[in-house]
Amino acid sequence: MRYPEAETAEKHQRIVEAAAALFRARGLSGVSVSEVMKAAGLTHGAFYNHFASKDALIAEAIAETTKQFLDGLAAVSADRAGLEAYVTTYLSRAHLDAPGKGCVMAALATEIAHDPAAKPSFTKHFNILLTAFLSRFPGKSAAATRKDSIQTVSTMVGAMVLARATDDPALAEEILATVKHGLTTAN
Amino acid sequence: MRYPEAETAEKHQRIVEAAAALFRARGLSGVSVSEVMKAAGLTHGAFYNHFASKDALIAEAIAETTKQFLDGLAAVSADRAGLEAYVTTYLSRAHLDAPGKGCVMAALATEIAHDPAAKPSFTKHFNILLTAFLSRFPGKSAAATRKDSIQTVSTMVGAMVLARATDDPALAEEILATVKHGLTTAN
């Protein structure tokens, strides 16, 4: 290779991180390859030295967001209090307003559903993410925990997705607050 | 006007219905104006006699899906059993596999969130839809009912959105079945 291997790998990572942020902020179809490369400090020509296609970039970007998700989970304790802290952070105004730094599911779910090339990567990482979430659920049997995880994740994602699709800040906050309350007091 | 008014109105409606189906099936950015017109039995040139822009069509298409949503709600009884029947239908494999005929929220939520022109229409119709859902919730106070509606809708939408983003049919069905069970036995 012509450039130091470490440097090349770092640029690759920068591209993936820029893509992960831009895609979540503006959608898969709302961001061009050129924009991603510019955000990574390169020009569009170098793109195909790193990825076979935009679809390949999307797949890697999804993987990157999963790493970030796991970091967020790791920051809370593995008990009921930690879970509630996580839910509270997830359903916060900060997350609502910063989709580029937030959950992939809440930012891109329906676009992924319409993009056959993105679904395999999403599916793989959704499984990882569910397992991680599950491992931090306190008590009960493994089966019950998995069910609880699926329900809790569905509710969190649905709330954020609806709040984001809304134009009215008061309504968005009502959705988040209501679901937050429901998830942190029930069970 | 040159064409009979009724005929023109009918064509307008055909365009909106075709758009509502195509957008939900393949996404806002995945469907071109020409495709919608062809599906409505016209050519692309006539489009701007009916709509000011693609954004305007999107807004009307969202309104159309809301009408369809309300029809679905009206089909069940206004009690606990009716609510559970509705949830069961919503979280069915038939709905999973037919996004073009299903809920807008589950089909387009994240794309709407990324499209400033679509958000006002969505917000307006989300309010309508929430009110209708609420009016069919049995018992309790109005405030509690609104909270229950928001939580239930969030969970249903989240589950469908995640199931649709998934490549693995078994996982998709697990999500639907789990959330369906949670919503029809709890409370």
Added chain:
DNA sequence: CCGCAAACATGACGATCATCATGCTTGTGG
């Protein structure tokens, strides 16, 4: 019965985009 304008079709325009072609630059393997 006539002229006007609405509705529709064909076709064009300009912009955007993913991808590829080409050439330069530069470090690494030999």
Added chain:
DNA sequence: CCACAAGCATGATGATCGTCATGTTTGCGG
């Protein structure tokens, strides 16, 4: 120390798309 190829930039290409221009048809108001 040298040749090769990886990595990057500039620029081109072909396709798609939203929108507009133009011409034609045809029913409605007068």
